[in-house]
Amino acid sequence: MTLLAVERIKLFSTRSPWWCVVVAVGLTVGFTALMSGFANEQGTVTVGFTQFSYQFGLMVLMVMAVLAVTTEYRFGTIRTTFQTAPNRAAVLTAKALLVAVLAGVVALAAAFLSFWVSDLLATNSDLSLSGADAWRNVAGTGLVAFLAAVLSVAVGILLRQSAAAVTVVLVWPLLVEGLVSLIPRIGQDIQSWMPFVAAHHFLFGGQPDSAEAAMMMGMSDVPYGPWAGIAYFGAISVGLFVVAVITASRRDA
Amino acid sequence: MIEVEHLTKRYGRTVAVDDLSFSVRPGRVTGFLGPNGAGKSTTMRMILGLDRPTSGTVRIDGKPYRELDRPLTRVGALLDAKWVHPNRSARAHLRWMARTNRLPNRRVDEVLETVGLSGVADRRAGGFSLGMSQRLGIAAALLGDPEILMFDEPVNGLDPEGILWIRQIMQRLASEGRTVLVSSHLLSEMAQTAEELVVIGRGKLIRQCGTAQFVDEASGATIRVRTPQVERLRGALHQEGIEVRDEVVDELPTLVVAGTSSERVGEIAAAQGVVLHELSVQRGSLEQAFLQLTNEAVEYHAHDGATTGNEGTDR
Incomplete structure (x- = not known):
């Protein structure tokens, strides 16, 4: 608990996390508002439609999570941190947990705001949060952001440099996972097992418009269910985090 | 310990x-x-x-x-005064450190007072001069008493x-x-x-x-003696078992005596009726002595072997 409180003080005594939160919510909700506003004519606004722009917020929150670690390496405060609390595994776990909870809460807020804004603007569509699929889609973004933040913290610990780590967490989900499907014959199968594809499937899989959603992301169909998708994504995030903590505990600070 | x-x-x-x-x-x-x-x-x-x-x-x-x-x-330590997030205030920096070790916030104010940073505690540490950063580092070292x-x-x-x-x-x-x-x-x-x-x-x-x-x-104090009666003094000192070296300083023949005091040399000279033109204690500079001792141990030698004291270890 002490370490969580410490990480809270650290995170909120600089300005960049605040900006990240504002930008994450603003981008997600703003883009959804544009989409829903212009789609109102056709009356095609669905629950899934209100959540497509979750990726904007997610990327910003992942950058925030990366920076929470890499700035400590950049300014040498990681050494001060390990000096005040020599149990590195505990310190890094507290940091990951705090950043992940923040990312989760912010993403959740952005998701419900997006839904609410769409509901206001898309007067021709009949939007309602009914059924497990719809709830999973909206509330699930919190869980995805939580796990994505853990993954980002792990990448930050492993690479220690802001530029390198930010590049990885942006280029991987935005480019690598999409382009991998271009590999002939095996590309589609590999893509189904990409972590962010799995997370995306958790949010949009099983919905009436999931085929449309998949098409928008340039995605192939996946051979597992939504909950298996998030479990897989979580396993990769936590697995990478464990590797990062072991690495950090062994090497020189 | x-x-x-x-x-x-x-x-x-x-x-x-x-x-x-x-x-x-x-x-x-x-x-x-x-x-x-x-x-x-x-x-x-x-x-x-x-x-x-x-x-x-x-x-x-x-x-x-x-x-x-x-x-x-x-253990309190100041290894590098720049290990501070530049956008965090001095107070916030010390606060999170204190919190890790369950120290009261009161300690933060106390050490800020001790190092004289109370007035600038809420300014961002990135704007501190080296002297102020150093004070902040010392405050951090003192935090846990x-x-x-x-x-x-x-x-x-x-x-x-x-x-x-x-x-x-x-x-x-x-x-x-x-x-x-x-x-x-x-x-x-x-x-x-x-x-x-x-x-x-x-x-x-x-x-x-x-x-x-x-x-x-390290500095190996020696005594420099000048006299017109070099042979006589050298003999007398040898008799007393004192080490003597001949040197030429400023084109004048000089005796360099080690392992004794200037008083002793003066007394021996007086007993022998030897006239002294100079009797002085030569203390090598500390830096020179330190260089001598660590000479083989300096990692980055200047390649110019002709000059000494050129190892670039100072400042």
Whole structure:
């Protein structure tokens, strides 16, 4: 608990996390508002439609999570941190947990705001949060952001440099996972097992418009269910985090 | 009490610290002296458990640093004054540190007061001058009111006022019975503050002894004597079993006497009725002496072998 409180003080005594939160919510909700506003004519606004722009917020929150670690390496405060609390595994776990909870809460807020804004603007569509699929889609973004933040913290610990780590967490989900499907014959199968594809499937899989959603992301169909998708994504995030903590505990600070 | 035993740190093929053993005792300032690149900072990082030794151990009051509970209350350290987030205020920096070791916020205000930063506590640390950063670093070291304190090159780059302040605070801490280890590459600085010295070069221990003893030995005081009756005085000194060397100083024949006092030489000369034109004690400069001792141990030699004192170890 002490370490969580410490990480809270650290995170909120600089300005960049605040900006990240504002930008994450603003981008997600703003883009959804544009989409829903212009789609109102056709009356095609669905629950899934209100959540497509979750990726904007997610990327910003992942950058925030990366920076929470890499700035400590950049300014040498990681050494001060390990000096005040020599149990590195505990310190890094507290940091990951705090950043992940923040990312989760912010993403959740952005998701419900997006839904609410769409509901206001898309007067021709009949939007309602009914059924497990719809709830999973909206509330699930919190869980995805939580796990994505853990993954980002792990990448930050492993690479220690802001530029390198930010590049990885942006280029991987935005480019690598999409382009991998271009590999002939095996590309589609590999893509189904990409972590962010799995997370995306958790949010949009099983919905009436999931085929449309998949098409928008340039995605192939996946051979597992939504909950298996998030479990897989979580396993990769936590697995990478464990590797990062072991690495950090062994090497020189 | 800090005990360093057979500490070794290798980076690939480079050996930064080589089988180093020494101990630091309470109630005095111990100087950790060595040229740049001798392994002082690496050793200090290993003492704090930040870097992992290739082999060997460090114990703080009998325990490795990583096993200390609330380490700030046992060891305070200032290794690098720039290890602060530039956008965080001095107060926030100390607050999170205090919180890790369950120290009350009241301590933060106390140490800020001690180092004289109360007025700027809420300003971002990135805007601090080197002197202010150094004060903040010392405040952080004092936070847990620890028995052991370590400072790495604390006076580097400070103005005379800052240097004086650091010296005073270190001596005050030692007089309170604490263990103070402070590193420097300047013997003259150490001669001012430290009672005991741990001297290293190229990661190896050269000497651990009292500062006065080290300075005496290292500077090897000699006596220069000029006389028109060279032969007679040399004979007399030889009879007394005193070492004499002939030298030519300023084109004048001179005797250089070692291992005795100027009083003694004067008395011998008077007894023999020898006229003296000069009788003076020659003390080598501390820096020169230090260079001599660590000469083989300097990592980065200037390639020009003709000039001495050109090793670039100062400042």
